[in-house]
Amino acid sequence: MGEHGTAESDSGEHGTAESDSGEHGPGRHAHGRPHGSTRPAGLLRGDEGFEEAVTDGVFNVVAAATGEPLPLPDAIVFPQTEADVVEIVRAARATGQRIAVRSGGHSWVASTVRGDGVLVDLEAFDGVELDAPALRATVGAGVRGGDLSPQLVAAGVAFPVGHCGRPAVGGFLLGGGLGVNWGHWKPACFSIRSLRVVTADGEAVTASPVENDDLFWLARGSGPGFPGVVTAFELELQPLPRAIRVSTWSFPLTDLAAVTAWITDASPLLPTNVELSLVTSGPQRPGGLGADDPHPLVVGVAATVFAADDDEARRALAPLGDGPATGVEPLDHAAFLDVRLDQLHVPVDATYPEGARYLADTFWFSGDLVETTALLPDLMAKAPSGRSYVLAGLPANGAGADLLTPGEAAYGMHDTTCLIVYTIWDDPADDARNRAWLDEVAAALEPTATGNFISEADIRHRPERVPGSFRAEDWERIQQLRRRFDPDGVFHSYPGE
Ligand SMILES: Cc1cc2nc3c(=O)[nH]c(=O)nc-3n(C[C@H](O)[C@H](O)[C@H](O)COP(=O)(O)OP(=O)(O)OC[C@H]3O[C@@H](n4cnc5c(N)ncnc54)[C@H](O)[C@@H]3O)c2cc1C
Structure with missing residues (x-):
């Protein structure tokens, strides 16, 4: 550079x-x-x-x-x-x-x-x-x-x-x-x-x-x-990339183990320009049927390829085949949608309505996806809000832990899978229930998590997420440099400190 x-x-x-x-x-x-x-x-x-x-x-x-x-x-x-x-x-x-x-x-x-x-x-x-x-x-x-x-x-x-x-x-x-x-x-x-x-x-x-x-x-x-x-x-x-193509699947959450096994098998074969994410969500998700939904809890998979042309895009997505093992039928499937870079955010924005109330927390994991997500069906079933969801991202399709050069920048906490929990509701009277749910989810995920992500962790409520968002040696350096560049504390520090 x-x-x-x-x-x-x-x-x-x-x-x-x-x-x-x-x-x-x-x-x-x-x-x-x-x-x-x-x-x-x-x-x-x-x-x-x-x-x-x-x-x-x-x-x-x-x-x-x-x-x-x-x-x-x-x-x-x-x-x-x-x-x-x-x-x-x-x-x-x-x-x-x-x-x-x-x-x-x-x-x-x-x-x-x-x-x-x-x-x-x-x-x-x-x-x-x-x-x-x-x-x-x-x-x-x-x-x-x-x-x-x-x-x-x-x-x-x-x-x-x-x-x-x-x-x-x-x-x-x-x-x-x-x-x-x-x-x-x-x-x-x-x-x-x-x-x-x-x-x-x-x-x-x-x-x-x-x-x-x-x-x-x-x-x-x-x-x-x-x-x-x-x-x-x-x-x-x-x-x-001239060919940005998206394939999506949605399944009942009861099929989570089969879905994560499918992703675990396919992901090592996917090139790094395929971005995979998996979302567990409830009946008030965008497009969901609310209280009448016959499948109130679902798991969605999205694979987005950033390719030069359709041939490359098709080859890149091929390891995902037609979905999980026989016997597991998607509720919904869209294949190879043509999406522009500047439209990718549109469905994502729909999951974060303006004016709603939110809590978020984030955890990195090194285990495989089946193991990392195993607790989610029970936790999702307890969510007080049907709009809350958990997003799993697998940077570089399982090779995320090796994506960065250690020490290159303050950002260095990276691993195989990132789980981001979003609690979303409207009524202030529900604040305590939603806080309690996030705390329960955090308590369940923390024991096996390897770290947090500073931008989407619950850092005001849990100050320990700040050091948890960095490699230990990088956190030492961050603190030293903060003291060097702002010895008199002109700028506010991390929330919660
Ligand atoms: C709906 C939603 C979706 C999100 N999606 C993603 C995502 O896909 N990927 C991701 O990585 N993160 C995501 N985030 C997290 C987001 O990136 C961070 O919260 C980020 O801080 C937001 O940037 P902002 O400038 O809008 O924040 P602000 O609230 O304006 O700033 C947050 C903090 O950043 C610091 N800061 C901001 N600007 C400056 C500046 N110019 N100079 C010095 N310090 C500054 C300040 O300490 C400030 O307190 C999302 C957040 C929301 C609410």
């Missing part, structure tokens, strides 16, 4: 760690939106519209489902340029106010809302600049995956955007970024070439493999403990 320089050095206008405004050169839209915003520069607690400005930008208002209201900050600010961010950080530092940073507000635990100090909202940093021939992009931290992907498709390029369209790249990339085709393109943070960061000293710097490399290491995966404000990322792109 070193040979490619940084977001700024290619323009010849930046390239060093000195403070600058970021308002010039090819990255200017990605670095902010100098004109045209209707937002005030900021609001203080007590100002009209303050509470809405804080909470409207938060996807999951339930946060930790503690029954407590969200702890509001003292102020919210809406910088328009990198220079504004520099000024904000210097002012907060001078007055001893702590800073929280929001890009898209899609932290499951509302880690942006921390109770005191200043919330810096980067919604204006929504620019995208593509250099398709060079397979590069510069994107503002506030760009949403669902807004980025149509621009990529139009330019004939691709990126491991998130599976859901609404989170912004800011938090997604800082947390590692388990995006589309992640077993082949790797977690998205490994496609960051460089980034612009306003540090706790109030300096705007570039971080890359050749400049501020420790900050670059930290930015690739440390998640909501990153000690700085990232305004823009320079990304490495991929040529657009």
Whole structure:
């Protein structure tokens, strides 16, 4: 990566760690939106519209489902340029106010809302600049995956955007970024070439493999403990796969063992550009029949291939054959659907309705899929909400543990299978029941889990998930670097700390 320089050095206008405004050169839209915003520069607690400005930008208002209201900050600010961010950080530092940073507000635990100090909202940093021939992009931290992907498709390029369209790249990339085709393109943070960061000293710097490399290491995966404000990322792109094809199956959950045995046998034969996922869900799933559903609990399998053409796509999916062993009939099967990169998020978004209440937790496993999922039928049967579901991802089709070079970046906790539990309900009166179910699921899965995932773990309620999301030696380094880059605690630390 070193040979490619940084977001700024290619323009010849930046390239060093000195403070600058970021308002010039090819990255200017990605670095902010100098004109045209209707937002005030900021609001203080007590100002009209303050509470809405804080909470409207938060996807999951339930946060930790503690029954407590969200702890509001003292102020919210809406910088328009990198220079504004520099000024904000210097002012907060001078007055001893702590800073929280929001890009898209899609932290499951509302880690942006921390109770005191200043919330810096980067919604204006929504620019995208593509250099398709060079397979590069510069994107503002506030760009949403669902807004980025149509621009990529139009330019004939691709990126491991998130599976859901609404989170912004800011938090997604800082947390590692388990995006589309992640077993082949790797977690998205490994496609960051460089980034612009306003540090706790109030300096705007570039971080890359050749400049501020420790900050670059930290930015690739440390998640909501990153000690700085990232305004823009320079990304490495991929040529657009011309044949993205999806096959799906759905079975009664009582067939789970046969389904996981089928996947376990087929997955070693699948190339890494086939993304496999398995979902156990209840009667209120999208397309489910609710209380009248004759099969209230189901397991779905989706295989998505990112290929150059149909021939390659068919060959890649062939090991899955016609499904599990004879005698196990799918309730539903769709074969070889033609889906565009910028449409992949649409059915995923449908599983996360706006305004619902959520808890999420994540566990990595090294065992085989049959073993890893064996407890799910019992646990699903007890779920108080028919919308809750458990997603199993198998990066690189079982070879996930060997996908990454240990120590390459803060993101390094990776294994064979990732189980993500989503508890989804509407009525605040059901908070405690849903919390209790998630706790029961966690207690059942924890004994055999090898780790967690910082972006989708229950970190506000369970602070031990933070170190659990990193290899032990990487967690040591994260803590050292956090102390080095933010010795005075200008930025809020991990929720729960
Ligand atoms: C519906 C939904 C679907 C999801 N799907 C996926 C998925 O497919 N893959 C995946 O990997 N994750 C997924 N996630 C998790 C998501 O990636 C993380 O919660 C991520 O932090 C969201 O990014 P954001 O910018 O919207 O978050 P925000 O809530 O804005 O930020 C979260 C935290 O990140 C830090 N942060 C954010 N932006 C900056 C910045 N510019 N500079 C410094 N620090 C910053 C802050 O500490 C902040 O508290 C999903 C989350 C939701 C709610």
